[in-house]
Amino acid sequence: MKKVRVRLGRSGYTIHIGAGLLSETGRLLRETGLDGKAIIITDPAVRDFYGTSLKQSLTAQGFKTTLLEVPEGEQHKSLETAGRLYGELAAAGAERNTPVIALGGGVIGDLAGFVAATYMRGVPFVQAPTTLLAQVDSSVGGKVAVDHGKLKNMVGAFYQPRLVVSDVGSLTTLPAEQLANGLSEVIKHAIIRDPEFFTYFEENIDRIKALDEKALEHIVARSVEIKAQVVEKDEKDLGLRNILNFGHTIGHAVESVLDFGIAHGQAVAIGMMAACRISADMGVLEKTEIPRIRKLLRRAGLRTKLPGVDVARVLEAMKHDKKVADGKVKLVLIRTLGDVFLSADVDTAIVEKALVSLR
Numbered sequence: 001m002k003k004v005r006v007r008l009g010r011s012g013y014t015i016h017i018g019a020g021l022l023s024e025t026g027r028l029l030r031e032t033g034l035d036g037k038a039i040i041i042t043d044p045a046v047r048d049f050y051g052t053s054l055k056q057s058l059t060a061q062g063f064k065t066t067l068l069e070v071p072e073g074e075q076h077k078s079l080e081t082a083g084r085l086y087g088e089l090a091a092a093g094a095e096r097n098t099p100v101i102a103l104g105g106g107v108i109g110d111l112a113g114f115v116a117a118t119y120m121r122g123v124p125f126v127q128a129p130t131t132l133l134a135q136v137d138s139s140v141g142g143k144v145a146v147d148h149g150k151l152k153n154m155v156g157a158f159y160q161p162r163l164v165v166s167d168v169g170s171l172t173t174l175p176a177e178q179l180a181n182g183l184s185e186v187i188k189h190a191i192i193r194d195p196e197f198f199t200y201f202e203e204n205i206d207r208i209k210a211l212d213e214k215a216l217e218h219i220v221a222r223s224v225e226i227k228a229q230v231v232e233k234d235e236k237d238l239g240l241r242n243i244l245n246f247g248h249t250i251g252h253a254v255e256s257v258l259d260f261g262i263a264h265g266q267a268v269a270i271g272m273m274a275a276c277r278i279s280a281d282m283g284v285l286e287k288t289e290i291p292r293i294r295k296l297l298r299r300a301g302l303r304t305k306l307p308g309v310d311v312a313r314v315l316e317a318m319k320h321d322k323k324v325a326d327g328k329v330k331l332v333l334i335r336t337l338g339d340v341f342l343s344a345d346v347d348t349a350i351v352e353k354a355l356v357s358l359r
C-alpha cells in the first residue's frame, strides 16, 4: 500500500493506493473523521463489480449507506442528472456532514464531485476511482464538472476530496482499451516530469499490461505524485498546471474532428507525437528522442499515427477552440524527457507539417 499526500493547506488530503483497498474504505473514512450516513454514487457496471464490497466495508464501520446509480456514459454527466441526484440525496436524508463517495471512472468522479460541491453548499467528497484514467488523473486535482450541451466540463468548480481510495485491484476488470486510455496520461506524466519513471515504464510495460499489482501500484503512485506536485503549485490552474496539457491541444482537436469517435488517451498519444515533432522541428528537442517515445506509446497500445482525417480540419478545430490566433498557437513543447514548457507562439505552418508527417 502506498500513500501520497496532496499539500493544499486546509484542503489537503491523502490518496491511498493499493490492491484490495475498497474493502478498507469504511476504516479509512473513519480515520478521516467521517461517520454517520454515507452515499455511494456509481454506475451499474461498476456496482456489479465493486458496489457490494464497498457497501459492506462502510456498513461494517457503522455507516448507514445508500447507493445511488447513474447510467453509464458521458451523456449522463449533466445538470439534469445532478438535479435528480440532489433529490435522491435529500430523500436519503443526506446532511451537511454526509460524505458522497464516487465509485467509478472519471464520469462518475466529475459528476459526484460536482454534486458534493453544491449540495447544501458542499458536503464531504470521497473519490474511489476504478479506471486507470480516474486513478491517475481525474481523481487528483479537485476539478469537478458536468457538461452543458456540447460543451464539455462547462459548469463546475474546484472542490478537493477529503480522501482518495485507489484500489488497483479494480483495474483487473477494466477492458484493455480503457487501460491504454489511462496509460496515455501516465506516460504523459513521465514525459513532462520524470525521465527515470519513463525508463521504469520501458522496462516494465509487459508487467503493467499483465496487470501485475505491484507494477500498477507503482505507476499509479508515481503518476499521482507528479500530478499532485503540479497541482500544489497551481491549484486554480493559472500557470504551471498547463504543462499537464502536453499533447492535449492537438489531441482535443483530433477528438473533435472525429466527433469523439476516438478514445481521449489515443488522441492525446497522437497529440504528444505531434508536440514532439514540432519541438524537433523548432530545434528544441533532439530528433533522436522521438523514436523512443513513439516506441513506448505503441507498446502501451496507443496510436502514434493520425487516422484518416483531414489535417486542415484539425487546424480548423484548433482555431475554433480559440487556441489559434493570427496563425499562431501556444503549445506545450518538450526539450528533453522530463523538461517541457509552454511555448511562445508557434506558427500553424509548423503544426501542419508535423500533422502531415504523422499521416
Ligand SMILES: NC(=O)c1ccc[n+]([C@@H]2O[C@H](COP(=O)([O-])OP(=O)(O)OC[C@H]3O[C@@H](n4cnc5c(N)ncnc54)[C@H](O)[C@@H]3O)[C@@H](O)[C@H]2O)c1
Residues within 6 Å of the ligand: 043, 045, 046, 049, 072, 073, 074, 077, 104, 105, 106, 107, 108, 110, 130, 131, 133, 134, 137, 138, 139, 140, 141, 142, 143, 144, 152, 153, 170, 171, 172, 173, 174, 175, 178, 181
Ligand atoms: N476532473 C478532471 O481533472 C478530469 C481529468 C481527466 C478526465 N476527466 C473526465 O473523466 C471522464 C472519463 O473518465 P474515464 O476514462 O474513467 O471513463 P468513464 O468514467 O466513462 O468509465 C469508462 C467505462 O468503464 C467502466 N468501468 C469503470 N471502472 C471499471 C472497472 N474497474 N472494471 C470494468 N469497467 C469499469 C464504466 O462503467 C464506464 O463504462 C471524462 O468525463 C473526462 O472529462 C476529468
Ligand SMILES: [Zn+2]
Residues within 6 Å of the ligand: 185, 248, 264, 268
Ligand atoms: Zn487527458
